[in-house]
Amino acid sequence: MSAAETGAVRLRIAPSPTGHLHIGNVRAALFNWLYARRRGGVFIVRIDDTDQARSDDRYIDDIIEGFRWLGLDWDEGIGVGGPHGTYRQSDRFDRYRAAAETLLEAGRAYYDFRSAEELEKLRRQAQAERKPPGYYIRRPPDADFEAGRRRAEAGERGVIRFSTPGRPVEFTDLVRGEVRFEPDAIDDFVMLRSDGSPTYHLASTVDDIDYRITHVARGEDLLSSTPKHILLTEALGAEWPVYAHLPLLFGTDRRKLSKRHGDTALRAYREGGYLAPAVFNYMSLLGWSMGSDDEIFGREEAAAAFDLTAVQKSPAVFDAEKLAWMNGVYMRAMAGGEFVDLAVGCIEQDLGRGLDEDERRRLAGLAPLVQERVKLTTEVAPAVRFLFTDVSYEERAWRKVMKGEAARALEAAHEALRALEDWTTAGIEQALRAVLAAEGLSARKGLQPIRVAITGSNISPPLFESLAALPQGAAIDRIAAASERLARTDS
RNA sequence: GGCCCCGUCGUCCAGAGGCCUAGGACGCCGGCCUUUCAAGCCGGAAACGCGGGUUCGAAUCCCGUCGGGGCCA
Numbered sequence: 001m002s003a004a005e006t007g008a009v010r011l012r013i014a015p016s017p018t019g020h021l022h023i024g025n026v027r028a029a030l031f032n033w034l035y036a037r038r039r040g041g042v043f044i045v046r047i048d049d050t051d052q053a054r055s056d057d058r059y060i061d062d063i064i065e066g067f068r069w070l071g072l073d074w075d076e077g078i079g080v081g082g083p084h085g086t087y088r089q090s091d092r093f094d095r096y097r098a099a100a101e102t103l104l105e106a107g108r109a110y111y112d113f114r115s116a117e118e119l120e121k122l123r124r125q126a127q128a129e130r131k132p133p134g135y136y137i138r139r140p141p142d143a144d145f146e147a148g149r150r151r152a153e154a155g156e157r158g159v160i161r162f163s164t165p166g167r168p169v170e171f172t173d174l175v176r177g178e179v180r181f182e183p184d185a186i187d188d189f190v191m192l193r194s195d196g197s198p199t200y201h202l203a204s205t206v207d208d209i210d211y212r213i214t215h216v217a218r219g220e221d222l223l224s225s226t227p228k229h230i231l232l233t234e235a236l237g238a239e240w241p242v243y244a245h246l247p248l249l250f251g252t253d254r255r256k257l258s259k260r261h262g263d264t265a266l267r268a269y270r271e272g273g274y275l276a277p278a279v280f281n282y283m284s285l286l287g288w289s290m291g292s293d294d295e296i297f298g299r300e301e302a303a304a305a306f307d308l309t310a311v312q313k314s315p316a317v318f319d320a321e322k323l324a325w326m327n328g329v330y331m332r333a334m335a336g337g338e339f340v341d342l343a344v345g346c347i348e349q350d351l352g353r354g355l356d357e358d359e360r361r362r363l364a365g366l367a368p369l370v371q372e373r374v375k376l377t378t379e380v381a382p383a384v385r386f387l388f389t390d391v392s393y394e395e396r397a398w399r400k401v402m403k404g405e406a407a408r409a410l411e412a413a414h415e416a417l418r419a420l421e422d423w424t425t426a427g428i429e430q431a432l433r434a435v436l437a438a439e440g441l442s443a444r445k446g447l448q449p450i451r452v453a454i455t456g457s458n459i460s461p462p463l464f465e466s467l468a469a470l471p472q473g474a475a476i477d478r479i480a481a482a483s484e485r486l487a488r489t490d491s
Numbered sequence: 492g493g494c495c496c497c498g499u500c501g502u503c504c505a506g507a508g509g510c511c512u513a514g515g516a517c518g519c520c521g522g523c524c525u526u527u528c529a530a531g532c533c534g535g536a537a538a539c540g541c542g543g544g545u546u547c548g549a550a551u552c553c554c555g556u557c558g559g560g561g562c563c564a
């Protein structure tokens with residue numbers, strides 16, 4: 001009976017700190033998290049920093065912040081500790097070398113001193129014979145353990161390769177079903193490079209064994225490496241985990257999502273006005289669904305329903321537009337007070353100063369109308385900025401609206417609003433409608449110039465509420481200013 | 492080049508032999524509402540890659556083919 005059956009499941013995500021946390025990694029992490037939570041198991045975050053030249057600790061912070069932001073909490077690993085050390089591969093090189101040594105002594109690995117040219121020749125030969133590329137990379141006849149060791153100790157540079165047993169590997173993948181690889185498809189892969197550093201195959205497999213990982217859910221790009229990992233695990237005397245190879249995330253060109261597809265860093269979304277629950281919700285739908293038409297759901301709901309066997313086999317294209325729509329759904333679903341707090345934060349940052357009591361009150365009055373109009377948090381400040389700064393007219397808006405009857409509408413509005421005693425939405429609406437009717441102007445024609453005068457734009461929150469959110473004096477002044485400008489530009 | 496994976500509307504997902512004249516969502520188009528913009532509501536266009544087979548019956552099973560992708564080089 002395997003560990004997966006007897007104990008709690010243990011899953012992990014192992015990002016490399018060689019760049020900002022990538023959304024492909026985020027999706028993989030999310031599925032691992034969902035499955036761990038569903039099974040009441042353990043979720044681990046390990047840092048795969050074997051490539052020390054390209055790794056940078058600031059990216060570790062980015063990874064930690066990113067996962068935390070999304071609410072993917074982990075039970076062991078970087079930042080939270082656990083029984084297995086630092087959860088950084090760079091601290092475990094000795095362990096990997098020891099594992100390689102064990103295999104060497106057991107005859108399951110060998111030193112390989114062949115030059116790149118020799119190997120290249122073998123590859124070309126394999127290609128000419130239409131054989132798998134790794135076909136000819138096999139243990140050379142003279143590769144005996146003692147001789148290899150002597151040459152290595154004498155300072156000769158060579159790699160240590162795993163010696164594949166020459167039999168097919170079969171396993172059941174939770175997503176793909178039965179998978180089989182023929183011996184020819186599995187080459188004698190390098191475990192330790194000539195500089196003594198471990199390859200991904202070695203480090204990752206040894207870690208999965210040591211951390212007693214029961215389920216490995218990772219991108220499909222690693223499917224063809226899986227037989228190597230299985231063989232290696234066996235050779236090291238351990239039981240291999242259950243594998244689940246997740247469909248890749250594609251860009252709109254249907255290629256593996258990468259830098260050139262624009263925003264592939266989670267950070268870009270965190271800073272671009274997206275809400276964590278929306279990102280979580282959207283990403284969970286990439287390759288999975290609840291099995292119903294329900295698309296809007298939270299973390300706990302998803303965790304309760306998740307199963308790796310229900311994951312889609314085909315790749316998913318990341319659709320930024322649908323994410324934006326979903327973000328809008330979450331924006332609108334926010335409690336009113338919560339949104340006001342968010343809006344205050346947005347505008348204060350935009351203004352570079354705090355809001356006073358009166359300003360907050362005015363913002364809060366308009367907030368519900370803004371809330372249902374924005375998709376991203378970054379849209380909040382531009383929508384309410386007119387409340388706190390002098391208007392600057394959008395030239396296009398001005399030209400579109402300030403013509404024809406605009407002057408009359410502004411003058412009439414100016415007069416009516418100056419005389420108005422009841423400075424409320426209802427009062428303002430009543431006064432303006434009355435005066436427009438008296439002038440014979442339609443609401444459409446009469447109100448747009450006022451909107452531009454007040455907000456600077458022809459697109460804004462509803463006008464009467466916007467006016468009410470402004471002090472009466474300021475509103476009147478703005479209309480007068482627009483009137484003047486119109487008179488100037490007309491003549 | 493070799494091996495492997497995948498194939499339902501433009502995109503994401505539902506569909507696990509009859510409930511499918513294929514459903515939902517985003518996007519798109521049209522309408523309603525309306526002071527702008529959104530939101531909301533109503534309606535529309537839009538897909539089972541292709542060819543065989545199995546079966547009374549196939550989007551669902553099998554084979555082939557085409558197409559796409561991944562890995563190694």
